[in-house]
Amino acid sequence: MNILSLFRIALKAIGANKMRSFLTMLGIIIGVSSVIIMLALGTGSKATIMQEIADVDPGTFMIIPGPDYEEVGGNWLPEYNQAITQADYQSILEKNKYLKAVCPMVYSSGQYINGKNNHSCTLQGVNNEFLVINGLSITEGDMFTENEIKGSAKVCILGKTVVDKLFSKDADPIGTVIRINNIPVRVVGVLKSKGRTAFGQDQDDIVLMPYTTVMKRMTSQNYFDMIYAAATSKAMTSLAVDDVTEILRTNHKLKDTDIQDFRINSLEEATSMVDKVMNILTLLLSCIAGISLLVGGIGIMNIMYVSVTERTREIGLRMSVGARTVDIMSQFLIEAIMISVTGGLIGVLIGGGIAYLARFIMMNYTDYHILISVEPWSVLLAFMVCTVTGIFFGWYPAKKAANLDPIEALRYE
Amino acid sequence: MAQKPVIELEGIRRDFVVGEETVHALRGVSFTIREGEFVTIMGTSGSGKSTLLNILGCLDTPTSGEYRLDGTPVRSMSKNQRAVLRNRKIGFVFQSYNLLAKTTAVENVELPLMYNSAIGARERRERAVTALQRVGLGDRLNHKSNQMSGGQMQRVAIARALVNDPAVILADEATGNLDTRTSFEILVLFQKLHAEGRTIIFVTHNPEIAQYSTRTITLSDGKLRDDRVNDHILDAAEKLASLPVEED
Ligand SMILES: Nc1ncnc2c1ncn2[C@@H]1O[C@H](COP(=O)(O)OP(=O)(O)OP(=O)(O)O)[C@@H](O)[C@H]1O
Ligand SMILES: [Mg+2]
Numbered sequence: 001m002n003i004l005s006l007f008r009i010a011l012k013a014i015g016a017n018k019m020r021s022f023l024t025m026l027g028i029i030i031g032v033s034s035v036i037i038m039l040a041l042g043t044g045s046k047a048t049i050m051q052e053i054a055d056v057d058p059g060t061f062m063i064i065p066g067p068d069y070e071e072v073g074g075n076w077l078p079e080y081n082q083a084i085t086q087a088d089y090q091s092i093l094e095k096n097k098y099l100k101a102v103c104p105m106v107y108s109s110g111q112y113i114n115g116k117n118n119h120s121c122t123l124q125g126v127n128n129e130f131l132v133i134n135g136l137s138i139t140e141g142d143m144f145t146e147n148e149i150k151g152s153a154k155v156c157i158l159g160k161t162v163v164d165k166l167f168s169k170d171a172d173p174i175g176t177v178i179r180i181n182n183i184p185v186r187v188v189g190v191l192k193s194k195g196r197t198a199f200g201q202d203q204d205d206i207v208l209m210p211y212t213t214v215m216k217r218m219t220s221q222n223y224f225d226m227i228y229a230a231a232t233s234k235a236m237t238s239l240a241v242d243d244v245t246e247i248l249r250t251n252h253k254l255k256d257t258d259i260q261d262f263r264i265n266s267l268e269e270a271t272s273m274v275d276k277v278m279n280i281l282t283l284l285l286s287c288i289a290g291i292s293l294l295v296g297g298i299g300i301m302n303i304m305y306v307s308v309t310e311r312t313r314e315i316g317l318r319m320s321v322g323a324r325t326v327d328i329m330s331q332f333l334i335e336a337i338m339i340s341v342t343g344g345l346i347g348v349l350i351g352g353g354i355a356y357l358a359r360f361i362m363m364n365y366t367d368y369h370i371l372i373s374v375e376p377w378s379v380l381l382a383f384m385v386c387t388v389t390g391i392f393f394g395w396y397p398a399k400k401a402a403n404l405d406p407i408e409a410l411r412y413e
Numbered sequence: 414m415a416q417k418p419v420i421e422l423e424g425i426r427r428d429f430v431v432g433e434e435t436v437h438a439l440r441g442v443s444f445t446i447r448e449g450e451f452v453t454i455m456g457t458s459g460s461g462k463s464t465l466l467n468i469l470g471c472l473d474t475p476t477s478g479e480y481r482l483d484g485t486p487v488r489s490m491s492k493n494q495r496a497v498l499r500n501r502k503i504g505f506v507f508q509s510y511n512l513l514a515k516t517t518a519v520e521n522v523e524l525p526l527m528y529n530s531a532i533g534a535r536e537r538r539e540r541a542v543t544a545l546q547r548v549g550l551g552d553r554l555n556h557k558s559n560q561m562s563g564g565q566m567q568r569v570a571i572a573r574a575l576v577n578d579p580a581v582i583l584a585d586e587a588t589g590n591l592d593t594r595t596s597f598e599i600l601v602l603f604q605k606l607h608a609e610g611r612t613i614i615f616v617t618h619n620p621e622i623a624q625y626s627t628r629t630i631t632l633s634d635g636k637l638r639d640d641r642v643n644d645h646i647l648d649a650a651e652k653l654a655s656l657p658v659e660e661d
Contacts, residue, residue, distance in 0.1 A: 002530055009527055016515045310514075317511050320472050321525040321573065322500020324493045406499075407472040410511060 006327065010334040013314075020307050024390070025343035027303040031296025031386040032347025033354065038292040039378035040355035042285040044371045049281065051371070052197060059234045060133055061241055061266035063088075063227040063248070067259050082223035083261040088251055089227060095247050098240035101129040101230040104211050108218045112166060112207065114178040119165035121205045123180065125214030133230045141174040141189035144210055152212040154185045159206035160193040181218055185209065200367035241266050289381065296382070297389045304393035308401075309412060315401040316409025328402040329395065336394025344387040348379055418484075419581060419612050420446040420469060425478035427464050427635075438464040440635040441478070446614065451607040453623040454616045456632035462616045463508055463585055465632065469614060470505045470583045471495045500528050504574030506584040508616075510566045512558040518545060518569045519554045525577045544572040547602060549595070563590040571599060581612045588622065594656050600625055600649040625649050 014021045066080035089104050096102070103126050110123030128143045130136070144155045158166070158173060167173050173187045194203040215221050231240035241264050248262055315328055323331075352374050359372035401409050427439040438461045446452055456462050467473040468480060471487060480487045483502075487495065499505070512521045522541040526532045532540075545551055548568040558566060567590045574582055582603070588596040604625060607613050615626060623629045624647045631639035 005527060005530060012516075012520065016513065313511075314513065317513065318524070318528075319496060320470070320499065320505060320507075320511070322496050322528040322577075324496040324528075326493075327496075327528055405473050407467045410472075410507075 003330075006330045006334055009327075010331050010338065013331065013335055014338065020310075021339055024300075024303050024307070024394070025339050025346070027300045028340055028343030028386050028390045029347040029350060031300050031389075032344050032382045033351030035289070035292045035296050035382035035386065036348065036351030036374060036379055037355050037358075038288050039285070039382070040351075040372050040374045041358075041370070042288045043375050043378065044359070044373050046278075046281040046285060047373065048370045049277065059231045059237050061229055061231070061237065061264055063092075063229065063244060064263050064265060065223065065226070065261070066263065067261055068263055072259060080261055082221075083252070084224045084227055086222065086224075088248055089224065091247050091251050092227065092229070092244060096229075096240070097243050098231050098236045099229050099244070100232045101132045103127050103129045103133055103228040104224045104226075105130075105228055106211050106214050106219060106221065106225050108181070108214055110207055111181055112162065112178055114166040114176065117166045119162055121162065121207060123207050123209060123214060123218065125211035125218075126208050127211055129230075130208065130228070133228050136194070137192045138189045139192040140172075141187070143189055148188075149210040149212055152216045153210060154183060154213060154217070155188045155210065156180065156185045157189040157191060157208040158187055159191045159204040161202055161204040162207055163190055180207070180209070183217055196367055196369065237266055289378070293382070293385050296386050300386060300389045301393045304390065305397070308397040311397065312401040312404075312409050312412040315398060316404070316406050316412065319402070319406040319409060325402045329399055332398030333391070333395045336391045340387045340390030340394065343390065344383045347386065348383055351382065352379070416448040416450075418445045419448050419482065420614075421479075421481040423479040425465070425468060425475045425480060427461070427468065427473070428476045437635055439468075439475070442632070442635070442637050443478075444630060444637060444640060446612065448612055449607070449610055450628055451603070451613045451626040452615065452628045452630060453626040454614065454630050454632065455618070455620065455623060456638075458618075460632040461635040462632055464635075466505075466583050466585050466614065466616055469581075470503055471499055472505070496528075500525055501577065502580045504577060504579035504582045506567075506570050506574045506582075506587045508585040508589070510570040512566055512569055512573075515557055515559065517555045517557055518550060518561070518565075518572075521558060521569055522572045522576050524573060529577070540576050541572070544576040545569070547575065548572045549598060564592070564595060567591060568595075568599070571602075575606070579611070581614070582606065583614050585616045586618070587615065588617065588619070594653070596622075597649050597653040597656060601653055604649050 063084060065083035066076070069076070072080075084104075086104075089102070092099070092102055106125035108123045108125070110121060112119045112121075124130075127149055128146070131138070131143060138157070141157075143157065144153065147153075148155050156178075163173050166178060167176070173190060175186065175188075177184045177186050179185070191204070191206065191208075196202050211224070229240070229244065231237045245260075245264060249260065252261060254260060311332075315323075318328060318331075355372050355374050359370075362368055362370055362372065401412070404412075422445070423443050425439055425442045426437070429436040429438055442461075442465060454462050454465065464473070468475050471482070471490075474488075482498070490498070513524065519538070519541045522544050523537050526537040526540060542551070542554060545554060545568075548571050550565060550568050550572065553561065553565060556565075558569070561569065567587065571584070571587055574584065584603075587603075588599050591599060600622065603613055603615065607627075613626075615622070617623065624643065624645070626643060627646060628640070628642050630637065
């Protein structure tokens, strides 16, 4: 029996049972494509989360008023909120050894009015190093100057979303005086758009003013809500944190036993958390892969097994007219390979297609920019596992049946 | 008649274990069939005719006893040798036809030749068509098995048994589903094959058909009850000619 006639027999058998062949193939198509889609979603989410975390420069840290909440329990003193002062800021500026930028920050709610348009979002009082620390830049106009900060000038910088809300399309915001919390403020600059984070947070819905102006005219406070600092490099972060801690402890005249009335949130600290998240994500991904492969495999197995009775009779008949064991096994192997490989390839196309379509839709029509990506390894894994399952379960019943006497196979129920 | 023996059975037993019970379908059957005989096997329903024929066709293995085909003990043959033997030497007509589902008549008949690489695609098709014409289905070549009547399926099964030009033809109720006229057409065909020198073993319920064979073996409850040579072999062609033609 030559290969060619075995192929012919297998093709005829597939052709004679188009529905059964199609259903078997469908099982493999669904198996392969769902595994590919699940893995594309999984790897995409992981990559997106990792990128989000990496986007924040780990060289930056925040100096926040008040001790660790856990340390003081319920005894939170009101003065804790006011622990970071102008004097602290000055000392840090003068004495720090490892910082490239320091920015005091105060927050206020903000109501913005320009003619008939109005908008609200948090108003941030900052100095001009805020841009360096946050990786922002100005597209139109200029950042406010040292003098404007010193003089508590009524100037502001707007994010793109705020500009869109307050100004008509072709109006030039620079130089316009808008009302912020009912105080006239001149727009001096517009921030370059950063778009949204993958989780949909709008990074352009932002208004900046000199911290002096906000403190004096809006919130009437003489302390900072926090100080944002950036170390000279990522590697210097822990040195810089220690350095700043020392400067502030000296300033606050703290003894070793005293409760430290400020705390420092360094993102360096968060790196270990990032590692944990990363491990959980990897585990999650493996689970997704495992489960979808299992589900795909079982689906294929079921469909293959359903046709066993019918096929066992067919095998009995073929043997009774002279097919040898090897003829039967080759025929079924060829059939299983043809169906499984074709199904597998179609599954790869459909799975990949749906994954990319989902990515396209997410990127263009939603605020969730998850970087769904079809990795070659996942395609290979899905294809191999499903195809091999398909081939095995197409071939194994045939092997069992081919070892029966023809009449036993013919009577099989 | 000193032809050489093709089939030699010695104490063939076949037990089926069904749950707790054992069914003794054959309880020690022995006989010899020589080349060129046309044997009918008779017996009541359940007497073991099909079981015997399956063993003769190397489709089933006896529980005990010796079966020699052309002098070779079947027991000592490998599975593959038996498959090749079925393919080249035996034509088998099943009581329940056993056609490939959703497959045309001509493809069903071609099936045995598919497993004979000496025969090319064209010869295969020609022989299948010829075999179908011989059983009167020349106009039903491309009908699928589920589009045919019982009698037509039976004739496809007969054509499939003839297509490999076998030395021994084993037929289980090959005319059971056919009307009188078609039955005799088939009988004429079998007599012709017999005249060409083939050995034919024909299971039937119909005592009339036995008259057209050379020998009749009767089974009863898994045992050989009667074995007689027929002195007055009738001619099926004559009988067919005497049948009214309008009957179809
Ligand atoms: N696979 C099997 N399992 C169990 N018992 C079986 C099996 N095949 C046949 N038998 C039993 O063996 C006995 C002989 O059956 P067989 O089919 O040979 O009868 P038969 O003479 O061909 O009858 P019929 O004329 O009705 O076709 C019966 O009692 C039957 O029930
Ligand atoms: Mg029977």
